Amino acid sequence: MSKLFYNLFNNIRFNNATSPSSSSGSRSSINRDPKTAKAKRVGYQISNSSGGGGGRDNFETHDVDLTTIANAIRKDGYLTQGVMKYEELIFKSGWNFKSKNEQALDYLKLRLEMMEVATGTPVESLFHGIARDIVWSSNCFIAKARAKNGAGLPPGVSLTPVPPSKEPVVGYFILPPQTISIARDENGTVTKYQQEVEGGGDAIEFNPEDIIHIATNVRSGSAFGDPWLAPVIEDIRLLRKVEENASLLLYKHIFPLLKYKVGENKDGFEATDEEIEQVQATVDGMTEDSIFVIPERHNVEAVNVDAIDGRPYLDYFENRVFAGMGLSQVDFGRGNTANRNTADAMTGQKADRVKGWQKVLQTAIDKFIIDELLIEGGYDPLVNPDFNVDFVFNEIEQERLIAKENHEIHKFLSDIQTWEETRANMGQEPTADESRLRYQMIGATDSDPAANATQNKNQPQNQHGKKDGPKRATEFTKDTMNGITNESETNFKRSLIDSLWETEETLNQAFNHMKASVLEQIETKIQRLTFPLEESSNLFSFNRLERDRFQNEFQKQTIYLFNKGVDEAHSKIKGVGKINESLAHNTIKTEIEEQLDRIETRISSITQSNLDKFESEKDVMSSVASAFEAVRSSVKSNAKTLLAKSYNYGYSLVLMQEDEEYASVYYEGDCKACQRKNKEPIPLKQLSSLDEVAIFYKIPPWHPNCECEVTKFKGGEM
Numbered sequence: 001m002s003k004l005f006y007n008l009f010n011n012i013r014f015n016n017a018t019s020p021s022s023s024s025g026s027r028s029s030i031n032r033d034p035k036t037a038k039a040k041r042v043g044y045q046i047s048n049s050s051g052g053g054g055g056r057d058n059f060e061t062h063d064v065d066l067t068t069i070a071n072a073i074r075k076d077g078y079l080t081q082g083v084m085k086y087e088e089l090i091f092k093s094g095w096n097f098k099s100k101n102e103q104a105l106d107y108l109k110l111r112l113e114m115m116e117v118a119t120g121t122p123v124e125s126l127f128h129g130i131a132r133d134i135v136w137s138s139n140c141f142i143a144k145a146r147a148k149n150g151a152g153l154p155p156g157v158s159l160t161p162v163p164p165s166k167e168p169v170v171g172y173f174i175l176p177p178q179t180i181s182i183a184r185d186e187n188g189t190v191t192k193y194q195q196e197v198e199g200g201g202d203a204i205e206f207n208p209e210d211i212i213h214i215a216t217n218v219r220s221g222s223a224f225g226d227p228w229l230a231p232v233i234e235d236i237r238l239l240r241k242v243e244e245n246a247s248l249l250l251y252k253h254i255f256p257l258l259k260y261k262v263g264e265n266k267d268g269f270e271a272t273d274e275e276i277e278q279v280q281a282t283v284d285g286m287t288e289d290s291i292f293v294i295p296e297r298h299n300v301e302a303v304n305v306d307a308i309d310g311r312p313y314l315d316y317f318e319n320r321v322f323a324g325m326g327l328s329q330v331d332f333g334r335g336n337t338a339n340r341n342t343a344d345a346m347t348g349q350k351a352d353r354v355k356g357w358q359k360v361l362q363t364a365i366d367k368f369i370i371d372e373l374l375i376e377g378g379y380d381p382l383v384n385p386d387f388n389v390d391f392v393f394n395e396i397e398q399e400r401l402i403a404k405e406n407h408e409i410h411k412f413l414s415d416i417q418t419w420e421e422t423r424a425n426m427g428q429e430p431t432a433d434e435s436r437l438r439y440q441m442i443g444a445t446d447s448d449p450a451a452n453a454t455q456n457k458n459q460p461q462n463q464h465g466k467k468d469g470p471k472r473a474t475e476f477t478k479d480t481m482n483g484i485t486n487e488s489e490t491n492f493k494r495s496l497i498d499s500l501w502e503t504e505e506t507l508n509q510a511f512n513h514m515k516a517s518v519l520e521q522i523e524t525k526i527q528r529l530t531f532p533l534e535e536s537s538n539l540f541s542f543n544r545l546e547r548d549r550f551q552n553e554f555q556k557q558t559i560y561l562f563n564k565g566v567d568e569a570h571s572k573i574k575g576v577g578k579i580n581e582s583l584a585h586n587t588i589k590t591e592i593e594e595q596l597d598r599i600e601t602r603i604s605s606i607t608q609s610n611l612d613k614f615e616s617e618k619d620v621m622s623s624v625a626s627a628f629e630a631v632r633s634s635v636k637s638n639a640k641t642l643l644a645k646s647y648n649y650g651y652s653l654v655l656m657q658e659d660e661e662y663a664s665v666y667y668e669g670d671c672k673a674c675q676r677k678n679k680e681p682i683p684l685k686q687l688s689s690l691d692e693v694a695i696f697y698k699i700p701p702w703h704p705n706c707e708c709e710v711t712k713f714k715g716g717e718m
Contacts, residue, residue, distance in 0.1 A: 030382055032162045032375060045188035046221035059181035059194050062224045066137050066178035069229055073136055076236055079229065081332065082325045086135045089354045090361070091128060093394035097370075100429070104379040104387045111373045118152040119145070119171035127365070129174045134216060134357055137177045138225035141193070142212040142368075145171040159376040165209050168376045172212075172369070182213075182223045190223075214364040216357065232324035239317040246310040255288060261299040269297060326353055351397055358393045365391040490666070492709040495564045496644055510550040511635060515628045518603075519621060551592050554639065558588050558646040565650030565710075572712045573660070579653040587693050588646055595638050602634075603627040637704045644701045648710040652699050655712065656684050662713035665700060674700075674708050681713060 048060045073079045099105040112123045133140035146161075147153050152170035159168035175195055183192040193211045196203040215225030262279055263271030279298070292300050322328060326349060370389050371381060381388040395401040405426050412422040420430040562584065603624070655663050663682040667674045682699065700708035 030380060041187040041189045043188070044186055044221070045184055045223070046219070047184065047223070059183045059192070060223055061181045062139070062177075064224075064227055064230045066139075066227065069136065069227055069233060070176075070178060072233055072236060073229075076240075078321055078325070078332070079232070079236065082327055083132070083136050083229075085327065085331060086350075086354060086357075087128070087132050089350070089396060090131045090135075090358055090393070092396045093398070095127070095391065095393050097389050098392050099389040100386045101379070101384075101389075104374060104389055107377050107379060108370060108373060108389050111377070114153065115169075115171045119173065121171075121173075126172055126174070127361075130214065130365075131357070131361060133174065133177055134214060134361065136227065136229060138216045138218075138227045139177040139180075140212075140214040141175040141177055141180045142214070143173045143175055143206060144169045144210045144212070145173060146210070160378070162209075162372055162375050164207075169372060184223060188221060188223075212364070212368045214360065214368070216360050229325075232321060235317065235320045235324050239314075239321055242310070242313055242317050246314060249308070249310060257303040259301045259303050261301070263297055271297075326350060354396065358396075362391050362393060490709060491564070491568050492644075492647055492666075493707070495561060495647060496640070496707075510553045511628075511632065514547060514550050515625070518628075519624060547596060551589075551596060554592050554642075555589055557639075558592065558642055559585060561643045561646040562588065562650040565647040565652075566654055568647075569651040569654035569712070573654065573658050579650075579657050583693070584649065584653060584696075587696050588642075588649070591642060591645075591696070595642070599631055599635065602631055641701050641704050641706065644707065644709075645696070645699065648699050648701075648708075649696055651710045652682070652684070652695060655710075656695070660684050660713060663699075664711045664713045666709045666711045667707065669707060671706070673702065674706060677702055677708060682710065 047058070048063050073083055097105060097108065099108075116122055130140050130142065145152070146165065146167035147159075147170035148167050153159070153168070161168045176197075179195050179197050181194045181196065182190055183194065184190050190208045190213075193206040193208065193213075194203050195206070217228060218225045260279060260283060262276055263269055292298075294300065319329075322332070328350075331350070366389075370391060374381060374387060374389060379387040408417075408422050408425045411417045412419065417425075423432065424430045566579070652663060661684060663684050665678050665680070665682065667678045669675075677700065699710055700706055702708060
């Protein structure tokens with residue numbers, strides 16, 4: 001800390017007045033008085049205050065009982081684990097500060113270290129506390145401690161507070177959300193905050209500038225955020241009630257119900273009241289492992305009672321709790337009924353929710369904490385954007401981050417985007433000192449072993465080549481095509497191979513998500529089925545969301561190839577005519593939808609053909625999973641075919657638009673069917689009488705994996 005002080009005092013002065021310009025830019029500040037800078041709110045609020053309609057002294061509380069939620073989290077294991085998992089995931093990969101200005105960054109770190117000393121609370125704990133309150137209550141209230149008469153600030157440090165405050169901030173303290181009420185005027189402008197604790201004395205009031213309120217899931221016009229856990233509380237209560245009843249059922253039926261008969265229905269053998277009472281007393285005094293020794297007039301029988309099976313009900317209500325929390329059984333250590341694809345899909349949903357919270361926290365910490373501290377020290381981000389310091393969470397899904405960065409690098413290397421766009425898409429500053437790049441500093445080249453180290457990490461070189469393991473039939477890799485990219489190949493072949501290479505990960509991932517969605521859907525349905533199954537026509541269908549995701553990923557690449565074909569045709573003909581791209585794109589989209597319908601029909605057909613063999617839930621899941629894997633190779637083949645057709649489609653439409661009479665088909669290979677077609681020019685003028693939908697089905701590819709290319713007609717070919 002002393003070193004930070006030394007560096008800081010040699011470079012900056014702690015005041016908010018206009019200071020001389022420096023190499024880092026002006027450090028002047030603007031008028032921050034809310035009386036002149038704030039916009040007046042319009043419209044009316046929604047208030048539950050006792051006075052109604054808002055007002056300075058009409059404090060309103062949350063219409064959800066936050067105390068009940070807080071107590072439930074402390075007492076219920078599911079809620080405790082769920083909240084902890086989300087909080088841990090938010091900070092899983094850590095965080096950092098980013099700024100273009102080193103002085104502003106050093107100043108902010110110094111202020112935060114001052115606060116750690118003044119409050120006795122590490123900054124890390126402060127941020128964790130903010131995240132914890134946001135996760136469980138969707139609200140976080142942070143009180144600012146002011147440095148009255150310089151208390152809490154090191155000697156010699158002068159700071160200028162942000163109006164209307166008269167003292168700078170010296171620390172932050174998190175207040176329990178359930179103790180806070182808010183007073184607002186009729187338009188919703190906050191006039192006061194109030195904290196009241198039962199048994200804690202008089203209520204404390206805070207001015208708006210002394211409280212930071214961070215909220216998520218806020219309804220329009222409401223003062224508080226709605227806790228996402230509120231609906232789950234009732235599900236938890238119902239689950240615990242069902243569990244209680246199940247425990248009573250177990251207690252009641254764990255020992256057999258005995259019927260003790262005394263006497264017989266014969267004259268002289270009837271039981272007397274004294275005899276019955278004696279037997280009752282004897283039975284009451286026996287232990288559970290006792291045995292009966294009885295005469296011939298006595299008889300003991302066990303009564304068979306068919307107790308209800310409570311497991312389906314327990315599973316149902318437990319799954320309701322899991323669904324309400326956005327977590328899966330895998331998150332709670334249940335792996336017996338889950339599969340990896342289901343777990344991956346649920347993990348993705350959980351990560352999306354966490355990233356939403358991270359975005360809220362980043363924005364709030366930047367605007368409500370960091371900006372005020374910077375302004376107090378004269379580093380106003382509005383005066384000079386270079387003074388801005390951002391609070392940033394590191395990526396929690398490292399595999400997705402690596403894949404994204406590799407994708408951006410691939411687009412740069414493929415001349416699809418610029419250097420600046422690549423850096424921006426990877427979260428870096430668009431411009432950088434290129435003299436500090438490795439190849440500029442030490443003259444590294446692509447052939448240097450060190451220069452290839454990163455590439456080898458992404459595609460390891462081993463006994464299987466640049467692969468992690470042996471090639472799989474389901475992978476869309478360059479060397480699984482008919483030939484390897486080389487200088488002699490046409491633009492059609494290079495574009496097709498590059499696009500398939502680009503499509504591999506996205507289509508496989510989308511296909512896996514679709515598979516996981518179907519398996520999860522079946523897991524829910526078959527709990528109510530009996531085996532062997534007699535009818536499964538409605539056993540499953542593709543989830544619309546996952547199907548759309550697959551379709552969108554596929555459509556991106558087909559449209560890309562379509563545009564490539566259009567550009568290539570224009571380069572050969574130098575025409576300026578325009579084609580009906582909207583109709584062409586819809587034609588391609590329709591073909592993709594039909595292919596997805598065929599995939600779904602085939603999977604259903606494979607599954608239903610084994611209906612009489614299904615003896616358990618495991619058999620159903622295994623059969624459906626196998627059906628998906630059986631069609632995976634056809635997905636690859638169809639992808640290649642449709643991508644090639646999209647290229648040829650764009651090329652053909654341009655030729656027709658420019659009144660070309662014929663088109664040629666170029667092919668080099670061993671396929672006899674394609675060799676015959678290669679000799680037959682395509683009569684474009686004749687086909688021009690058809691619409692742009694019909695022409696799609698009159699051009700190559702002629703069959704799966706066909707590599708026939710449409711080209712401009714060359715005289716003499718007929």
